[in-house]
Amino acid sequence: MYEELGGENFEIITVAQDTLGEEATAEWHEKSPLTYTTLIDTAHRVSSLYNLVNVPSGVWVDEEGNILRIDEGTYSEPIPFGNNVFVGTDDYRPAVRDWVMNGPKSRYVLTSNEVAAQIRRRTPDEALAEPTFKLGVYFFRQGNEDLGRSYWEAAQALFPDSWNFHRQDWNLTEGLGGPKYREKRGDLGEKPYYKPFDFPEEP
Amino acid sequence: MRRERMASMRWVFVAFAAIAVGLSTSVDVFADSVTVLYDDQVIEIEETLSDPNDLWVLPEDLPRVNGFELKPEGACLLELCVPVLQDRDSEMFVRRDGQGWFNVTALSRKLQQAYRLDHEHKVWSFGEIPVVRRAFLNSAIAPDFELPNREGELVRLSDFRGKKVLIVTWASW
Numbered sequence: 001m002y003e004e005l006g007g008e009n010f011e012i013i014t015v016a017q018d019t020l021g022e023e024a025t026a027e028w029h030e031k032s033p034l035t036y037t038t039l040i041d042t043a044h045r046v047s048s049l050y051n052l053v054n055v056p057s058g059v060w061v062d063e064e065g066n067i068l069r070i071d072e073g074t075y076s077e078p079i080p081f082g083n084n085v086f087v088g089t090d091d092y093r094p095a096v097r098d099w100v101m102n103g104p105k106s107r108y109v110l111t112s113n114e115v116a117a118q119i120r121r122r123t124p125d126e127a128l129a130e131p132t133f134k135l136g137v138y139f140f141r142q143g144n145e146d147l148g149r150s151y152w153e154a155a156q157a158l159f160p161d162s163w164n165f166h167r168q169d170w171n172l173t174e175g176l177g178g179p180k181y182r183e184k185r186g187d188l189g190e191k192p193y194y195k196p197f198d199f200p201e202e203p
Numbered sequence: 204m205r206r207e208r209m210a211s212m213r214w215v216f217v218a219f220a221a222i223a224v225g226l227s228t229s230v231d232v233f234a235d236s237v238t239v240l241y242d243d244q245v246i247e248i249e250e251t252l253s254d255p256n257d258l259w260v261l262p263e264d265l266p267r268v269n270g271f272e273l274k275p276e277g278a279c280l281l282e283l284c285v286p287v288l289q290d291r292d293s294e295m296f297v298r299r300d301g302q303g304w305f306n307v308t309a310l311s312r313k314l315q316q317a318y319r320l321d322h323e324h325k326v327w328s329f330g331e332i333p334v335v336r337r338a339f340l341n342s343a344i345a346p347d348f349e350l351p352n353r354e355g356e357l358v359r360l361s362d363f364r365g366k367k368v369l370i371v372t373w374a375s376w
Contacts, residue, residue, distance in 0.1 A: 009366055009367060010366060010367045010368075010369070011363050011366050011367070011368050011369070012368075012369045012371065013358075013360070013363070013368055013369070013370050013371070014371050014372075014373060015350065015370060015371065015372045015373070016373060016374065017372050017373070017374045018374050037352065037358060037363075038352060038353055039350040039351065039352055039358055040350060040351050040352070040353065041350050041372075043243055045243045045348055045350060046348055046350075046370065046372055047372055048330075048331065049331065049339075049346040049348055050339075050346065050370075052372060055372045055373050055374045056371050056372055056373045057371070057372045058369060058370065058371050059345070059369070059370040060367070060368075060369055060370075061345045061360070061363075061367070061368040061369075061370065062367060063364065063365050063366060063367060064364070065344060065345045065347075065360075065361065065364060066343060066344060066345065067339075067343040067344070067345050070343075096369055099367065100367055103367075112342050112343040113343075115343035116340065116341055116342065116343045119339070119340060119343070121340075124317070127315075127317040127330055127331075127333075128317040128319065128330070130317060130330040130331065131240070131317055131318055131319045131328035131329055131330040132319050132328070134240050134328045135240065135319060135321055135326060135328045138238075138240055138245065138326060138328070139321075139324075139326075147321075151321075164374075167374070
């Protein structure tokens with residue numbers, strides 16, 4: 001998509017949200033031949049600022065710095081996960097393309113009021129989870145993994161809806177998609193793992 | 204005679220008191236270097252007042268801690284100013300031996316900014332300041348951020364002003 005649309009008027013910034021930094025993400029970056037802007041975010045700064053709770057999440061920002069869409073799972077194509085197609089959609093890419101081509105006239109562009117209504121609001125406990133998680137990152141990176149993990153667990157208890165907090169921790173304890181992850185996915189029931197797209201109907 | 208002994212006892216007491224005060228002053232001011240985590244920065248602060256519940260810093264350290272600056276009218280960040288009395292001791296400001304100290308955590312409570320302290324390592328971690336985030340929460344203005352790229356160069360979102368930007372968070376996990 002970047003090859004097709006990137007350049008003068010459009011930029012993709014990928015934010016790699018990994019406490020281990022480049023150590024964890026280099027392999028993935030090497031696989032990608034593209035030259036979009038790739039940033040390293042060891043303390044989940046962007047998720048903290050934009051009130052995001054899972055990855056991948058997308059935010060559209062216009063030329064003046066206004067948010068036009070926020071907080072949507074952006075797998076650009078269905079990703080097989082286990083025996084079923086589990087995450088991902090073909091719907092997102094055409095929407096981005098439409099926006100890049102048509103700018104404010106794109107039917108996918110939301111007003112600032114509509115975007116503001118979609119921003120997740122944090123409870124006091126969820127707000128406290130953010131500095132708690134950052135303490136965990138700090139101690140983890142200091143080499144004090146036990147203490148780091150205890151703050152991560154405290155952050156998860158304060159903010160159980162943040163998949164970012166769970167998955168960063170569980171990945172380092174039991175690897176990708178381990179039992180705790182599967183159990184919590186199973187517990188979701190009707191609740192969506194990503195907020196579903198709310199795209200307008202075809203005209 | 205008795206009077207003289209009383210006097211000398213008094214001097215001994217004064218001397219001890221002076222030593223004690225001297226010790227406690229040095230502990231108060233110098234022994235508590237702390238680490239502050241805010242806005243993705245790790246900030247080392249050399250001098251704080253010793254207080255297990257609050258973070259007191261020198262006014263000149265305040266901008267490094269959270270971007271605020273102590274002015275005659277109060278603690279200010281951009282157009283926001285929180286009034287702070289500075290001609291007498293208050294919850295947010297005290298004077299010790301002529302030196303002013305600012306209570307960062309009292310400001311946080313006033314602004315409903317979440318924070319958490321690791322007592323053992325003296326690490327204070329601060330969350331986002333809600334009032335600073337009004338433009339984001341109410342008007343959907345994209346908060347600026349600065350992060351390193353793979354080469355370690357710092358890149359800001361605002362570097363791309365004039366372009367459409369798709370931000371995508373992802374992780375290896």
